[in-house]
Amino acid sequence: MQSTSDMIQPIKWQDQQLHLLDQRLLPTQQLWLNYEHASEVSNAIRDMVVRGAPAIGITAAYAVVLAAREAWNKAGVNWKQAMYEPLAKLAASRPTAVNLSWAIEQMTAIYVNLPETYSPEKALLEAATHIHQQDIAANQTMGKLGADLIDPDSMVLTHCNAGALATGGVGTALGVISQGYSDGKIKHVYVDETRPWLQGARLTAWELLQGKIPTTLQADVTAASLMASGKIHWVIVGADRIAANGDVANKIGTYSLAVLAKYHQVKFMVVAPLSTIDWQTETGKQIEIEHRPSREVTHIANQQIAPDGVKVSNPAFDVTPAELINAIVTEAGVVLSPSVTTMKKLHKHN
C-alpha cells in the first residue's frame, strides 16, 4: 500500500514524555513540542497543536498517563482523587470529536481497577500504547474496505485533513485515498483548502505530495463547478462524531459538499474508526458543535483581512444527515445507506 505516513507520525511517546508535531506551523516548519504535564496537553489540543478526531483521542490517552504520574507524585495513595481535575480539563479541551471522551473513558476503565498502593504509570502507558496501535490497525483495514468501493480511474474530492496527521496511522479518508491510488482505483485527488484553518491546503496537500499522489488544491467554493464538470466520482471525508442513526459531524463545509454531491450524483463516503461512533447520541441534532475564536476568520497567517469589530461566526463543524451519505467505512465493516437500522450491525463491535 502506498502510504503518505511513512515519514509522518504526529504523536510519539519517547523518554517518558509526549512529543507532538506542531500542526499550526506546517507545512513550512516542522517543530516538535514535548509535554510532561497533562494540563499542557489539554492546552495543546485546544490550541490545535494536534487535531483530527483520532489523533486527539490518542493524545488524550497519553495525557492520562501524564496525569497519573503527576497524581502519584503529588498525592501518593490518593492518586485516583487527584486525577479528577486534570481529566475534567482534558475532556473540555474540544467538545465535538468524541474520540477525546472515548479515550478518557477507556483509560478510566483501566485505572479505576488499579491498586492505590503503587504507581499506575506503567499500566496506563500500556493502555495508551494499545489505543495508539489499535488506531494504526483500524486505518489499514478501513483503507482496504473503502478502496474496494471505488471503481478504477476515479477522481475524488476530500475536505479538511483526515490523514496521518489526524490519526495514529495512514489516516481515515486519506488511508482510503492512499490505498485507492496504489490499487489503481483513484487517479487524482482534489483537495479543498478548508477555510478558515486551512487543514486542506496546509496539511492534506502536504501529505498527498509526500505520498506522490496526483493532487490539485482548490478554494472551497470551487466544489460545485468541479462536480458539475463531471470530474468527481466520490467525496471522501473523515468524521469527528457519528450519531447512532449515521448522521456525521465533520469539518465545517462537509454538509455543503454532501448536498452538492447528491445533486450531481457524486457518491459520498465517510471513513472513521469505531471510536468515532457515539451510540449515546441518537441523531446529529444532539451533537455539540465547537465554535472557535473569531481571529481564525478575520486573520490569515497573522495578517488581518477583515475590518476591526466585525461580528464573526466560526463553527468548526457541521452535521451531514445520514440520508446524504452512501457509505460509512469503519474497521468493523462498511455500512451502506446509513440509518438507525443499518448502523446496528456495527453496534455489537463496540
Ligand SMILES: CSC[C@@H](O)[C@@H](O)C(=O)COP(=O)(O)O
Ligand atoms: C481522521 S480525522 C476526521 C476529522 O477529525 C477531520 O475531518 C476534522 O474535521 C478535523 O477537524 P480539526 O478542527 O482540524 O480537528
